[in-house]
Amino acid sequence: MTENQILYIYSSLAQVIGALLGLTIAGYSVIDSKIQSIGATDDTITEYTESLRSDCFHSLIYIIIFSVIDIIFCLITLAIYNEDNAFFLLLPFFLTEAILLFLLIMTEVIKFALYLNPTSIKEKSMKEKYIIDNEYSSNKENKNSFSSFITYYNLLEELLKQYACELTCSPQSMHNLHIFDALNILQQNQIINGRAYYLINDLRRYRNALVHSPDIDKSVNTVIYNELKDIYTLIHDIYMFKDNNDIKLQKINKLYDYTNRNHNNELDQRLLSYLKKHPSASLSELSKTFNYTKSGILKKLKLLQESGLIQQQESNGRRKWYVNDTNS
Structure with a gap:
């Protein structure tokens, strides 16, 4: 030139x-x-x-x-x-x-x-559904209906908000209460533990991904569907006996036992077990061990941390993860 x-x-x-x-x-x-x-x-x-x-x-x-x-x-x-x-x-x-x-x-x-792209949100929701589905082992041929899952989820969310409002505020504000606010109120009052908080949040994520996914097949993972039914039934039992402290305590312990014994989400259990033995594991190490992207592992760690199942601490310039007692 x-x-x-x-x-x-x-x-x-x-x-x-x-x-x-x-x-x-x-x-x-x-x-x-x-x-x-x-x-x-x-x-x-x-x-x-x-x-x-x-x-x-x-x-x-x-x-x-x-x-x-x-x-x-x-x-x-x-x-x-x-x-x-x-x-x-x-x-x-x-x-x-x-x-x-x-x-x-x-x-x-x-x-x-x-x-x-106008479909970006739908594509993200479909990817989220795929990720959660893969975290739960299930018979691919045995699926539940979309409408049944949504019905049970709506009942659970309404129950959580109603119970939270009765503990702290007037029932008239129930519809203005966010589900995270309800979960925080129930956890503060020791109605649910950190593990229950996390499982319900997983159900919320799955419900949102299911609703907004462009996938024509709206069938629901059987394991997740059964988990939703179990958690709803256990919390409903607590609510029904909320005025009887002895029975309510029994029902709460039953919920704690269920959530602490729940091993449906295989990635969660493997990740928690690994962090117990390797609290100083880096994101690169976790990503390689679990065959997950760094962003996916980081998101999972943040969800576990927000639910109180793990704690992050800095030691000598390195990040460490400590697994909390699931009864708290």
Whole structure:
């Protein structure tokens, strides 16, 4: 290329990247608020909208970093394009890297645009359902109906909210109570333990993934369905005898025994057992051991931590995970 061609191409390239970066940031600000508002109006997809927002944000960060570096490389190219310049020998490097970075920017822009696919939330819910299904062993030919599962789940959620409201507030505010608030209230009053909290949260995740999944087959994993029925029955028994402390305590102990003996989620049990023996295990080690992605393992650890089943501590600059007593 001639001198004029190089100067024209790289000056134009810097301007194009700058304009593209500005448009992407402007578009992100509008898109992010829109996705956030969608999640706020429907709490059953909040997890998916937050995940989508995180994906868009990380893609934007990559675009910003690559764009800034590429613009700097273009400016350096224009500045040293002179044989008398002491840095002229570095010109081929900056010429090549500027083009490669531009290709990376375009790749990230395409990824950013793909995140805005109208079916992104449904695809995330389908992936979530697939992951949870694989965590529970079940006969693939023995499935339960979608309507029965949703009926039982709605009964469980209504029972949890009603019981929580009776413990702390007026029944009139039951429909305004979030399920996590209800679970926290019940756990604080020792109606449920950390293990029950986690199992119910798993059922909530499965229900949301099932409802929003685009998969035509809405059949339900038998093991998860039976677990839902068992937990609902046990908590319903506690509620029915809430005014009789002796019987209520027996029913609560029965729930604790059930949740502590429940080994349906094979990944959870294997992960907890492994952490008992290897509290200092890194994400890379856990990912390799359980054949899971680092992000998947990290998400699972956060869920276990939020449910009070494990605790995270820092020791000598290393993260350690300690498994709590499941009776608490």
